Amino acid sequence: MAIVEESVLRRPIADEDAWLAQLAHLANVNRLPSVSVRVLPTAAGLNWAANAPSFNIFEFPAVGTRPPEPTTIYSENMTGAIYLDKPAELAAYHEIWRRLDELALGQEASEDLIGAIIRERVDD
Numbered sequence: 001m002a003i004v005e006e007s008v009l010r011r012p013i014a015d016e017d018a019w020l021a022q023l024a025h026l027a028n029v030n031r032l033p034s035v036s037v038r039v040l041p042t043a044a045g046l047n048w049a050a051n052a053p054s055f056n057i058f059e060f061p062a063v064g065t066r067p068p069e070p071t072t073i074y075s076e077n078m079t080g081a082i083y084l085d086k087p088a089e090l091a092a093y094h095e096i097w098r099r100l101d102e103l104a105l106g107q108e109a110s111e112d113l114i115g116a117i118i119r120e121r122v123d124d
Contacts, residue, residue, distance in 0.1 A: 001036040003104045009117055027114040039110040044103040052096045
């Protein structure tokens with residue numbers, strides 16, 4: 001699952017056709033059973049989770065009889081990346097994710113909003 005801020009989706013790039021194609025791709029892959037793209041609407045306002053950098057939570061499956069690798073938080077910044085796996089770090093990012101999940105539109109509403117953004121640009 002991915003949660004993307006609405007403002008990011010509305011920010012055009014120099015090649016408008018490519019931008020619209022990217023938005024259409026997001027809406028299309030959102031229909032796949034293994035994909036969920038959800039939008040954090042601008043109407044949700046500024047929230048405490050907005051202070052967090054973009055991040056990924058990697059949870060690894062067990063392979064054979066080996067136990068799974070530990071859950072890891074991955075976050076990129078301008079000069080590199082960090083990997084976090086301490087219990088307190090994981091708890092903080094899981095809480096941020098929980099709050100974002102509460103604020104984000106559902107999968108269908110997110111797809112509808114992405115489609116509306118595309119239509120707004122095409123109708124201009």
